[in-house]
Amino acid sequence: MDATMFQVLWFWLIALLIGGYFVLDGFDLGVGVLYPFLAKNEKEKAVLRRSVGPVWDGNEVWLLTAGGALFAAFPPAYATTFSGFYLAIMLVLFGLIVRAVSLEFRAHDGAWKKIWDACFFIGSFLPALLFGVAAGNVLQGIPMHANGDYAGIPLLGLLSPFTLLCGVLGLLLFITLGARWVALKAPEHSALQARAAQLALPLQLGALVVFVVASIVLFVVVQPELAGSTAVLRIVFAVLFVGGLLVSLVLHRKSDLLAFLSQAASVFFLVALWASSLFPSLVVATKGGAEAVGESITIMNGSSSEFSLMCMTIIACIGVPIVLVYHVIIYRSFRGRIADKDLASY
Amino acid sequence: MELLTDPIFLARFQFAATVIFHFVFVPLSIGIGLMMAINETRYYRTRDAQDAGATGLWVKIFAACFIVGVATGITMEFSFGTNWADYARFVGDIFGAPLAAEALFAFFLESVFLGILIFGRNRVSPRFYMVSAWLVWFGSCLSALWILIANSWMQTPAGGELSADGSKAVITDFFAAAFNPSLASRYFHTVLSVLAVGAFIALAISAWYMYKKRHPEFAMRTMRTGAVVGIVSMCLLLVSAHASAVVVSEEQPTKFALMEGMYDSEVPPLYLAGWVDEATQEVFGLGIPGGSSFLATGTWDTEFEGLNELAQTTEFDGMVVEEAPANLVFQSYHVMVLLFGVIMIILILTLIFTFRGGTITSKKWLQRLLIISPIFPMLAIQAGWLTAEYGRQPWVVYPSTTGPEGLTLLTADGVSQVVSAPEILITLLLFTVVYTFIFIALIRVVFKFIKQGPVLDAAGVAAAAVSGGTDAEEVDIVETVSVFAVAEREASRSSAQRSQAGSVQIQEGE
Numbered sequence: 001m002d003a004t005m006f007q008v009l010w011f012w013l014i015a016l017l018i019g020g021y022f023v024l025d026g027f028d029l030g031v032g033v034l035y036p037f038l039a040k041n042e043k044e045k046a047v048l049r050r051s052v053g054p055v056w057d058g059n060e061v062w063l064l065t066a067g068g069a070l071f072a073a074f075p076p077a078y079a080t081t082f083s084g085f086y087l088a089i090m091l092v093l094f095g096l097i098v099r100a101v102s103l104e105f106r107a108h109d110g111a112w113k114k115i116w117d118a119c120f121f122i123g124s125f126l127p128a129l130l131f132g133v134a135a136g137n138v139l140q141g142i143p144m145h146a147n148g149d150y151a152g153i154p155l156l157g158l159l160s161p162f163t164l165l166c167g168v169l170g171l172l173l174f175i176t177l178g179a180r181w182v183a184l185k186a187p188e189h190s191a192l193q194a195r196a197a198q199l200a201l202p203l204q205l206g207a208l209v210v211f212v213v214a215s216i217v218l219f220v221v222v223q224p225e226l227a228g229s230t231a232v233l234r235i236v237f238a239v240l241f242v243g244g245l246l247v248s249l250v251l252h253r254k255s256d257l258l259a260f261l262s263q264a265a266s267v268f269f270l271v272a273l274w275a276s277s278l279f280p281s282l283v284v285a286t287k288g289g290a291e292a293v294g295e296s297i298t299i300m301n302g303s304s305s306e307f308s309l310m311c312m313t314i315i316a317c318i319g320v321p322i323v324l325v326y327h328v329i330i331y332r333s334f335r336g337r338i339a340d341k342d343l344a345s346y
Numbered sequence: 347m348e349l350l351t352d353p354i355f356l357a358r359f360q361f362a363a364t365v366i367f368h369f370v371f372v373p374l375s376i377g378i379g380l381m382m383a384i385n386e387t388r389y390y391r392t393r394d395a396q397d398a399g400a401t402g403l404w405v406k407i408f409a410a411c412f413i414v415g416v417a418t419g420i421t422m423e424f425s426f427g428t429n430w431a432d433y434a435r436f437v438g439d440i441f442g443a444p445l446a447a448e449a450l451f452a453f454f455l456e457s458v459f460l461g462i463l464i465f466g467r468n469r470v471s472p473r474f475y476m477v478s479a480w481l482v483w484f485g486s487c488l489s490a491l492w493i494l495i496a497n498s499w500m501q502t503p504a505g506g507e508l509s510a511d512g513s514k515a516v517i518t519d520f521f522a523a524a525f526n527p528s529l530a531s532r533y534f535h536t537v538l539s540v541l542a543v544g545a546f547i548a549l550a551i552s553a554w555y556m557y558k559k560r561h562p563e564f565a566m567r568t569m570r571t572g573a574v575v576g577i578v579s580m581c582l583l584l585v586s587a588h589a590s591a592v593v594v595s596e597e598q599p600t601k602f603a604l605m606e607g608m609y610d611s612e613v614p615p616l617y618l619a620g621w622v623d624e625a626t627q628e629v630f631g632l633g634i635p636g637g638s639s640f641l642a643t644g645t646w647d648t649e650f651e652g653l654n655e656l657a658q659t660t661e662f663d664g665m666v667v668e669e670a671p672a673n674l675v676f677q678s679y680h681v682m683v684l685l686f687g688v689i690m691i692i693l694i695l696t697l698i699f700t701f702r703g704g705t706i707t708s709k710k711w712l713q714r715l716l717i718i719s720p721i722f723p724m725l726a727i728q729a730g731w732l733t734a735e736y737g738r739q740p741w742v743v744y745p746s747t748t749g750p751e752g753l754t755l756l757t758a759d760g761v762s763q764v765v766s767a768p769e770i771l772i773t774l775l776l777f778t779v780v781y782t783f784i785f786i787a788l789i790r791v792v793f794k795f796i797k798q799g800p801v802l803d804a805a806g807v808a809a810a811a812v813s814g815g816t817d818a819e820e821v822d823i824v825e826t827v828s829v830f831a832v833a834e835r836e837a838s839r840s841s842a843q844r845s846q847a848g849s850v851q852i853q854e855g856e
Contacts, residue, residue, distance in 0.1 A: 050465075053461070053464070053465055054461035054462070054464065054465040054466070055461060057413070057416065057457035057460065057461065058454060058457040058458045058461065060416075060420075060457075061449055061453040061454050061457055063420075064420065064423055064449040064453055065446060065449040065450055065453075065454075067423055067424065067427075067445075067449075068423065068442060068445040068446030068447075068448065068449045068450075069442075069446045070442075071426065071427065071434060071438055071441075071442035071445055071446065072438065072439075072441075072442025072443045072445065072446045073442070074438075075434050075435050075437075075438020075439065075442060075514075076435055076438075078426075078427045078434055078438065078442070079427055079431035079432070079434040079435045079438070079762075080431070081427070082424060082426075082427025082428045082431065082434075083427060083428055083429070083431035083762035083764050083765055084764060086428050086762070086764070086765045086769055086773075087769060087772070087773075089424060089427075089428055090428065090773045090776070093420060093421060093424055094776060094780055096417065096420055097417040097418065097420065097421070097780060097784070098417075098780065098784075100413050100416055100417040101413060101414060101417055101784050101787065101788075103413075104409060104410060104413040105410070105787055105788075105791050108406070108410075108791050108794065108795070109787065109790060109791050109794070112787065112790075145764075147763070148435070149431065149762075149763055149764040150764050151764075154766070154769060304438060304439040304442070304517075305439050305516045305517060307516075307517055307518070308439045308440070308443065308516070308517045311443060311517065311520045312443050312446065315443065315446070315447050315450065316450070319447070319450035319451055320450070322451075322454075323450060323454045326454050326455065326458040326459075327458070329458065329462075330458045330461050330462070333461075333462060333466055333469050333470055334461070334465065334466070334469065341468075342465075
């Protein structure tokens with residue numbers, strides 16, 4: 001059974017949404033993880049919070065859009081992953097909840113500022129780590145019942161050397177993005193800016209090392225089939241990912257903006273590499289044991305009807321350009337470095 | 347204790363608890379959003395620094411409620427996958443699209459322009475700021491539309507059919523599914539009632555200022571706006587309530603029967619209060635004979651089928667009459683109706699004493715009543731939702747009268763089979779802890795905002811300083827920064843006391 005145009009389109013659209021999410025919320029999650037370590041005083045903390053203040057909420061909507069699109073286009077994949085990863089998803093969720101609230105309340109609630117600082121950190125750390133673990137599990141495959149339900153051990157079954165490496169890789173990349181963002185937004189020539197830029201270097205090298213190790217583990221332990229239509233694509237995206245990281249390293253001293261953008265591009269290409277490694281599967285089923293008899297969910301056997309996908313394509317054609325305009329508006333309105341006056345009520 | 351090991355009960359309980367909590371904050375943000383936008387429009391016209399301060403207060407309260415709404419809303423979108431996997435598999439073809447569209451069309455709009463409202467006062471022009479306020483409010487109403495499309499489709503499915511293998515719903519007509527039979531009445535009923543909630547928040551805040559003799563101008567003005575928005579919403583609610591009753595009686599006969607406790611066919615009365623004895627299948631109460639018949643059909647003597655008859659039909663044979671939540675639906679419905687009356691009385695009193703010479707400033711009893719009064723519309727909307735969702739049971743996709751053949755699902759068949767009772771117990775416990783914590787934090791912060799009052803803070807308002815004497819249409823100053831310091835003494839005793847404002851304007855060279 002060949003995949004239809006709409007099935008292929010929606011696979012890549014959802015990959016695009018996840019990529020957009022990992023880049024955009026990636027940097028503000030990274031800022032949250034760095035928050036207790038990078039900021040040395042109240043003012044620097046305020047700069048960090050203010051740097052993500054106007055944009056984090058919009059960035060998070062990419063996740064909700066990706067989740068909604070997965071639900072609508074590939075309901076079995078949405079159902080299997082969200083119920084199968086139940087406790088892990090809930091940890092991400094609680095992280096995002098306390099994080100959202102902490103960002104809003106911290107400025108207004110001085111008495112509880114230690115609690116809010118802790119919430120900001122934990123709420124950023126949990127998703128930043130677990131998104132990578134989840135992506136690793138989808139790639140490595142999970143045992144599935146005949147009805148498509150996850151057949152492994154709750155939570156602990158999701159942790160393997162490979163998935164943990166994916167988690168660490170994701171975490172490192174999010175933190176790097178966060179450091180690059182702070183370097184871009186912190187006051188010019190401030191100590192904070194220098195520290196953030198300096199921190200990005202070893203993190204990037206670390207990410208590169210973890211990527212290589214994870215790739216080796218993937219080929220030795222997980223053993224994906226390298227054949228298939230996307231083999232060339234995968235090589236291209238892998239090269240682009242590494243290239244983006246290297247360009248970011250080279251531009252490190254020249255331009256904070258270009259260093260951030262090339263780092264962001266490399267994260268985006270990593271998501272593209274992940275998606276092209278999966279294609280055309282959505283959730284890979286591993287075999288073994290009497291329980292694990294389910295088939296992999298692919299874009300062919302797991303998609304909504306053609307008509308449903310067509311309706312959604314029309315919705316996307318109307319909505320996506322508008323959303324891009326919103327992003328231009330918000331990032332333009334708050335462009336440039338953060339000045340003291342921006343912190344007046346913070 | 348049996349219930350604690352029943353994953354279906356726990357999944358339902360968790361969904362109900364998290365959605366009720368979520369539905370405290372969504373109405374607050376939609377209702378307060380309107381107050382915020384109205385006030386900012388006023389400021390755009392007057393350029394009075396006091397109006398800017400008032401918008402500042404509304405933005406702060408709105409943002410706090412909105413963010414808690416966002417945080418608790420992610421739970422809801424995820425829960426269809428985490429706790430209701432089989433439901434997601436069954437309805438995804440139709441039900442997923444509105445959720446994706448909600449994020450795409452509404453959430454991006456709200457979050458981006460809220461960023462402008464919170465951080466952008468001196469970064470964008472006054473006109474753009476005002477437009478942002480309306481866009482945020484518009485976005486929250488749009489969000490309500492998409493989610494009610496999804497929810498109404500569960501009540502009155504349309505525009506789809508059962509797939510050939512019977513395993514799932516498949517969409518056949520997008521617009522028929524979106525504009526399903528109950529959407530219009532339920533959307534207007536919901537939005538109007540949450541606007542009433544916002545109006546009562548405005549009334550309560552103004553009443554508290556009157557009681558404490560603070561910010562008299564703001565209090566009086568906000569009291570007027572709140573009372574007008576409130577009474578208009580409540581009067582229009584009568585229309586949407588009638589429309590909803592008609593749709594329910596036509597499309598959802600078991601829900602209609604549950605609302606009036608009809609076990610056997612009868613001409614339904616409209617009870618004012620009562621009690622349903624589920625064991626003996628009798629209702630004790632005081633009611634208007636034929637009242638519900640009149641609401642649903644306009645005639646006083648139309649007979650409707652009761653639960654016992656309905657459960658005999660093939661359409662509704664999923665219903666076990668003995669297990670039907672008759673008293674719960676009956677009580678929720680009648681609490682809602684009763685509260686409608688209470689709210690109307692409070693509003694009429696407020697209107698009389700606000701607009702006839704403004705004597706409300708000396709009516710301490712009414713001020714006290716108004717301070718606690720947001721609880722009434724809040725309870726009413728929760729009771730309304732309980733009626734709607736419990737009345738739908740035992741189905742999650744209701745077999746409505748005009749619904750496509752066979753397109754129905756029992757709630758018990760929708761849960762995630764893979765998620766065990768202990769796992770849900772763990773998350774329930776976490777939800778309890780985290781949500782309690784958030785609730786306390788929100789109350790603290792919002793009360794603090796109210797105490798600070800509608801005053802400008804040190805961040806100031808560029809436009810307020812810049813626009814003195816300038817024609818409103820010509821002001822378009824982007825990237826103008828001014829430091830505007832206003833010190834208004836708390837608990838100022840007389841309205842004659844002017845706020846002391848000093849402003850320094852710094853034109854930033856680009």
